[in-house]
């Protein structure tokens with residue numbers, strides 16, 4: 413391996429100084445495992461970063477990317493098309509919640525969020541309701557890192573350094589309620605009424621000023637928060653009552669994570685717009701997308717036919733490599749039945765996870781499908797440090813997890829076997845006991 417000073421690379425969402433003192437390097441990946449440059453095996457407890465749902469190094473995907481690079485490296489997406497972009501949209505619509513039958517491509521989850529927010533605003537304007545300019549997010553929400561996303565997002569560290577953000581944004585309450593719901597298996601019983609907070613904002617701003625509400629069906633980056641039973645249904649009803657669009661950000665829940673292709677299907681609630689990324693290409697090539705209902709798309713399709721209908725898009729929208737990777741990814745998911753496999757594995761996963769109850773500092777465990785959150789009590793004056801120490805201990809033991817605040821998040825590849833689940837939980841138990 414070539415050497416470098418580690419100096420020039422400013423790493424994203426990383427404690428740069430600490431990392432560069434003791435780097436955690438990954439060099440290879442196959443199936444459920446990474447390997448370090450020294451050849452040490454590391455079990456992947458988080459599908460890379462909620463991306464690699466089919467496991468690493470899947471041959472069909474590798475081949476599709478290599479062949480596409482040789483056949484056609486790039487095609488401009490503005491006023492031009494290529495067959496795989498259309499074929500992929502057809503395949504995506506087949507597995508999407510019914511009614512979400514239009515697909516707009518982006519290159520990441522953050523871009524998908526910006527795109528969905530812009531579609532929502534432009535849709536209302538195109539229909540003659542241009543007063544609907546407000547966007548509503550939720551406290552503790554994560555919608556990527558661009559300005560729209562951090563404006564509707566609700567994680568203070570992601571917002572406080574960046575000025576006034578978008579104007580006209582408000583937030584409904586988050587759904588974390590450990591007093592009533594701690595150690596719930598699956599959806600918590602209490603808190604459907606928290607959706608009524610949207611009525612408070614409607615009363616404050618008037619529905620005629622509100623364009624859309626965006627939520628993650630299961631919030632991931634804020635520490636794995638599940639929707640209380642009936643909550644998403646209630647949100648849907650309130651949006652319908654007031655003509656507000658409902659956007660589900662499925663960047664982490666999409667592509668089988670909760671036991672159905674999308675969380676909208678798991679929870680039986682269909683949004684008007686839905687953002688995806690990550691699992692769309694199994695993490696192999698950057699790609700995101702927004703699904704839209706027919707009526708939203710159709711509202712744009714007026715005026716002279718030679719005019720562009722929606723002034724938005726990216727140079728790399730529908731990139732040929734990304735489309736080839738996504739098509740091969742969907743095939744791989746179908747070959748292995750991965751889009752519903754979390755349903756088969758969730759009982760074992762749930763039991764294993766909840767066996768950690770009673771270990772020191774474990775104050776809550778939350779899970780659905782193949783997503784798990786283990787919340788630890790914060791050390792006094794050092795928020796996030798206890799979980800980070802568990803992360804470091806796991807890394808030393810050969811397990812990659814993720815932490816956010818003092819919550820450990822698990823989202824393993826959907827190819828996981830029972831013995832991997834047991835290994836993850838045993839390693840975590842050792843780490844949690846060792847890290848006081």
Ligand SMILES: Cc1ncc(COP(=O)(O)O)c(C=O)c1O
Pocket residue numbers: 519520521522523525554555556557628632633661662663664689690
């Ligand atoms: C719900 C949600 N939305 C958006 C994003 C942003 O995606 P990206 O990092 O690809 O921009 C993420 C990333 O974790 C996410 O979890």
